[in-house]
Each structure stands twice: as structure tokens, then as C-alpha cells.
Amino acid sequence: MTTTPDAFAATRPRLHAIAYRMLGTRADAEDVLQDAWLRWQQADQAALQSAEAWLVTVVTRLSIDRLRAAKAERADYIGCWLPEPLVEVEERTPETMAELASDLSVAFMWALERLTVDERAAFLLRQAFDRDYDEIAAMLGKSEAACRQLVHRATERVRQGQRRFEVPRHTHRELLAKFMHAAQTGQTQAMEALLAADAEFVGDGGGKMPASSKVLQGGHRIANLYGVLPSKVEGGVDYRLAEVNGEPGLLRYFGGQLESAQAFVTDGERIVAIYVVRNPDKLQGIAQQLH
Known part of the structure; x- marks a missing residue:
């Protein structure tokens, strides 16, 4: 042919x-x-x-x-x-949509x-x-x-x-918006209420940014991890809703600079897993795209 x-x-x-x-x-x-x-x-x-x-x-x-x-x-x-x-x-x-035709x-x-x-x-x-x-x-x-x-x-x-759930897109986004607001204002208890008791947190710092070397488990532990940031980060912490690998996610900024891209898995009622990419080498393309 x-x-x-x-x-x-x-x-x-x-x-x-x-x-x-x-x-x-x-x-x-x-x-x-x-x-x-x-x-x-x-x-x-x-x-x-x-x-x-x-x-x-x-x-x-x-x-x-x-x-x-x-x-x-x-x-x-x-x-x-x-x-x-x-x-x-x-x-x-x-x-x-064409690019994201498969998972x-x-x-x-x-x-x-x-x-x-x-x-x-x-x-x-x-x-x-x-x-x-x-x-x-x-x-x-x-x-x-x-x-x-x-x-x-x-x-x-x-x-x-892999923990998989069929969750309507608007439900995923609404739950994430609530989590974003609680994280923005350091409301630890509100975040914990949105997290499953056995929620998992995976962080990738690539040795260039602080990140746990192992998967963290527990909604209480994860909520505390987010809750301390607003009072500790110079210049403040800001979040922005975004599409991360085809699903509702968050971009987090420290002092106006992109610090991480975050993806979330939810069962429709609680967040069951969070994946946070902090390695600056993996964020360069995002920063360039946004500019």
C-alpha cells in the first residue's frame, strides 16, 4: 500500500x-x-x-x-x-480528548x-x-x-x-474543590473528613525536593501534612484546579512558584489516594506551558 x-x-x-x-x-x-x-x-x-x-x-x-x-x-x-x-x-x-482516549x-x-x-x-x-x-x-x-x-x-x-472507582467527573471535581479550600486555609479537620481513613499519599521529589521515600498511609497523617503548610511556607500557599493526566487535580504554588502537580483518586465520597510530583525536572514542562 x-x-x-x-x-x-x-x-x-x-x-x-x-x-x-x-x-x-x-x-x-x-x-x-x-x-x-x-x-x-x-x-x-x-x-x-x-x-x-x-x-x-x-x-x-x-x-x-x-x-x-x-x-x-x-x-x-x-x-x-x-x-x-x-x-x-x-x-x-x-x-x-483524543490524546486521552485510553487510561x-x-x-x-x-x-x-x-x-x-x-x-x-x-x-x-x-x-x-x-x-x-x-x-x-x-x-x-x-x-x-x-x-x-x-x-x-x-x-x-x-x-x-491500583484502586479504581467509577466516579462522575463533576463529583470528583467538587470533592477536590472542597479539599483545595480546606488545604488553602489550613483546616486540618475539614481535610481529614474528606480523606479515607486508609488513604495513601505518594510523593516524588527525585532527591531534589523533600518527599517521603515510602508511601504514607492514613487520612489523619495526610491531613496534618497539608495542614501545617500555610503557616510554614514563606510567601503563602496557593492551589489551582487543573487537569492532571486527564483527571481533576491540583497545582500547588509556594510563594507564587509552581511547587507540585497533584493527582487524586476518589471513591465518590472520600479521597483514597494522592500522588504528588515535586521533582522540579518533571515540572519544567508545566511551568513553560503556563507561561
């Missing part, structure tokens, strides 16, 4: 979605797409039966190679590793971190991008039976590591 010069551009959103979900950072995803584009330019495009299939295979394999290297680097990462947040300050645009919440990406490289690739290709097992086998260089087993194991591990 003859391809067109725009085939790469037309497929780019899907390619970026695959690379980001595999790698968790925009910089790594963009590097993979750049390498894929160079290979695309060198390929005999007219001889390809499917430009999209070829490009997806190339991006998947490049992402796997890069993720293997990243896994070794993350073994030395200080504290918890969370993905680089994707932030939209306003409501989703049609373009954003990329911070909670989901956090759960993916417990998978091996091959499990992550097989699981995402099957569950997020609906690829057939014969395609996955060809991309990963494994048998269909092996790929089915990879997806099965990955699905079980993701379920164990």
Missing part, C-alpha cells in the same frame, strides 16, 4: 501515547518519536502494507529499549518514582511501574491500544501464547496495585 508524506504526522498522537505510557516522561517519548521519524525517512514507505502498523512496531521496540535503560536508572532513583504530569489548566479540548491517570501509571518491561509493553498494547495477540507477538518477538501470559500476569499485578 502506498503511504503519504503525512502518514507519520497523522499517526503521531497514537505514537506519542504509546511512548509516554511506556516511559512516563514527555522527554523520553519525544526522543523515541524523533528516532522513529528518522527511521521512517529511511524506510521504503511505498513498499509498506500499513504505515501505522510499521510505525507502531518501531515506536514500541524503541520504547522497550529505552525503558530497559530507564529501569536501571530508576533503581537508583531517590524515593518514589511517578510519571511526568500532563497538565491542562482548562477543560479538555477535542485534541486532548493514563497517574494512579494507572504508578501501577504500571510494578511490571517488567515486556509485561508493560504487552499489557499496554492489548488493553490500552486494543492490538491483537498476533500483532503483539510480532512486535515483541515472542509467541502468542507467551504474550497472552504476559498480559494475564500484568493485568493481575495492575489490579493489585
Whole structure:
């Protein structure tokens, strides 16, 4: 099938979605797409039966190679590793909706971190991008039976590591607005009432900003963590509602400077998990975007 010069551009959103979900950072995803584009330019495009299939295979394999290297680097990462947040300050645009066609919440990406490289690739290709097992086998260089087993194991591990609830968007946003107001004014008891007793808090400072090296548990403990900030931070603490990886979240500012991007999981009545990215390297893109 003859391809067109725009085939790469037309497929780019899907390619970026695959690379980001595999790698968790925009910089790594963009590097993979750049390498894929160079290979695309060198390929005999007219001889390809499917430009999209070829490009997806190339991006998947490049992402796997890069993720293997990243896994070794993350073994030395200080504290918890969370993905680089994707932030939209306003409501989703049609373009954003297309980008978020499959799950990329911070909670989901956090759960993916417990998978091996091959499990992550097989699981995402099957569950997020609906690829057939014969395609996955060809991309990963494994048998269909092996790929089915990879997806099965990955699905079980993701379920164990992710707390999922089907909550209406407006409910999520309203609960978060209440939490934001309480946090803004240091109302510890009000925050604790909005948090599940067994709520979890995951912070990523990357060794560059203070953050717990382990997952913190307990609504009372988390409420106190937020409650002391207004009186301790010079210049004050401010919050802003935002879309963080496709879900209602918060941006927090210390003295007018972006300090963190925060994602929340709720059961519709209480907040059950909070993911806070403080690592300044992962916030650079957000700050540039807002400016």
C-alpha cells in the first residue's frame, strides 16, 4: 500500500501515547518519536502494507529499549518514582480528548511501574491500544501464547496495585474543590473528613525536593501534612484546579512558584489516594506551558 508524506504526522498522537505510557516522561517519548521519524525517512514507505502498523512496531521496540535503560536508572532513583504530569489548566479540548482516549491517570501509571518491561509493553498494547495477540507477538518477538501470559500476569499485578472507582467527573471535581479550600486555609479537620481513613499519599521529589521515600498511609497523617503548610511556607500557599493526566487535580504554588502537580483518586465520597510530583525536572514542562 502506498503511504503519504503525512502518514507519520497523522499517526503521531497514537505514537506519542504509546511512548509516554511506556516511559512516563514527555522527554523520553519525544526522543523515541524523533528516532522513529528518522527511521521512517529511511524506510521504503511505498513498499509498506500499513504505515501505522510499521510505525507502531518501531515506536514500541524503541520504547522497550529505552525503558530497559530507564529501569536501571530508576533503581537508583531517590524515593518514589511517578510519571511526568500532563497538565491542562482548562477543560479538555477535542485534541486532548483524543490524546486521552485510553487510561493514563497517574494512579494507572504508578501501577504500571510494578511490571517488567515486556509485561508493560504487552499489557499496554492489548488493553490500552486494543492490538491483537498476533500483532503483539510480532512486535515483541515472542509467541502468542507467551504474550497472552504476559498480559494475564500484568493485568493481575495492575489490579493489585491500583484502586479504581467509577466516579462522575463533576463529583470528583467538587470533592477536590472542597479539599483545595480546606488545604488553602489550613483546616486540618475539614481535610481529614474528606480523606479515607486508609488513604495513601505518594510523593516524588527525585532527591531534589523533600518527599517521603515510602508511601504514607492514613487520612489523619495526610491531613496534618497539608495542614501545617500555610503557616510554614514563606510567601503563602496557593492551589489551582487543573487537569492532571486527564483527571481533576491540583497545582500547588509556594510563594507564587509552581511547587507540585497533584493527582487524586476518589471513591465518590472520600479521597483514597494522592500522588504528588515535586521533582522540579518533571515540572519544567508545566511551568513553560503556563507561561
